[in-house]
Amino acid sequence: MNLTNKLYVVTGAAADSDIGLAICKKLDECGAKLILVGRREAALIETKRQLTQQHHQIAAFDLSHLEDIQSWVKSLINQFGAIDGLVHSASYQGYSPLRTISPKQISQYLDVNFSAAVLLIAAFSKAKHFNSGASFVFIGSAAGQRGLKARTLYAASKAALSSMVQSAALELANKKIRVNCVAPAVVSGAKAELQFSALGEQQSQILVDAHPLGLSSPQDVANSVYFLLSGLSANTTGITLAVDGGFLAG
Numbered sequence: 001m002n003l004t005n006k007l008y009v010v011t012g013a014a015a016d017s018d019i020g021l022a023i024c025k026k027l028d029e030c031g032a033k034l035i036l037v038g039r040r041e042a043a044l045i046e047t048k049r050q051l052t053q054q055h056h057q058i059a060a061f062d063l064s065h066l067e068d069i070q071s072w073v074k075s076l077i078n079q080f081g082a083i084d085g086l087v088h089s090a091s092y093q094g095y096s097p098l099r100t101i102s103p104k105q106i107s108q109y110l111d112v113n114f115s116a117a118v119l120l121i122a123a124f125s126k127a128k129h130f131n132s133g134a135s136f137v138f139i140g141s142a143a144g145q146r147g148l149k150a151r152t153l154y155a156a157s158k159a160a161l162s163s164m165v166q167s168a169a170l171e172l173a174n175k176k177i178r179v180n181c182v183a184p185a186v187v188s189g190a191k192a193e194l195q196f197s198a199l200g201e202q203q204s205q206i207l208v209d210a211h212p213l214g215l216s217s218p219q220d221v222a223n224s225v226y227f228l229l230s231g232l233s234a235n236t237t238g239i240t241l242a243v244d245g246g247f248l249a250g
């Protein structure tokens, strides 16, 4: 399936992201035009440099500025035209043992992972902001599908995202907009390496062994995003697709 002349917004598109960069590379390969979003312009310029097509745009923006999302989306549409889809990969990640939780921390997780997602879908699904057959994909997490120690806030923010996708899919079906979520477990890359060095050898091995097919790669996640954006999934909406090496099966 070719995505030539389709326009997608990708958040979390920094060159030093594991999954965001892989998604951008996959969509670029398929001929799509991208609007690359993140806070650091330099990291987006580096992503653009690594893509093969020249037609991508950069839109540096802090998605935790929730009050500004609606007007920012309007300005993107005015500049670049209606979109064919959105991939919301930006997130606030980390550990939050219950003894350390503060109200500010709760907002940090929920603002980017959930509230920004809701405001993005609300703004991009307005009339004239999307093209026929638009598809919105949110990057959730296997953490949102089962309990994980010390990850209360991250896991809950991703569970909220999966729930939002179901309700939004119902509400937007009459506009023929599809809304889905991709939920990776541990993905190989810099984040996994950090996690392993914090856990130590024995705990890391237990975590790896919890993925019967092995860890997913960023490209595995990008392939599923591509599937959900493309016509290959034309009748699929409201799902959370696990890309988890079997992590959730056990």
Ligand SMILES: NC(=O)c1ccc[n+]([C@@H]2O[C@H](COP(=O)([O-])OP(=O)(O)OC[C@H]3O[C@@H](n4cnc5c(N)ncnc54)[C@H](OP(=O)(O)O)[C@@H]3O)[C@@H](O)[C@H]2O)c1
Binding pocket: 011, 012, 013, 014, 016, 017, 018, 019, 020, 021, 037, 038, 039, 040, 041, 043, 061, 062, 063, 064, 088, 089, 090, 091, 092, 093, 112, 139, 140, 141, 142, 183, 184, 185, 186, 187, 188, 189, 191, 192
């Ligand atoms: N890596 C994994 O093992 C794993 C597993 C399961 C799920 N996931 C999910 O997969 C997605 C991508 O993961 P990743 O590891 O590639 O993420 P990542 O490396 O943390 O990249 C996310 C990007 O989001 C951008 N971002 C963060 N806060 C932002 C904000 N307030 N406004 C705009 N942009 C912001 C950051 O760029 P700037 O700093 O430039 O803003 C960052 O580079 C996330 O949703 C994550 O929760 C990852």
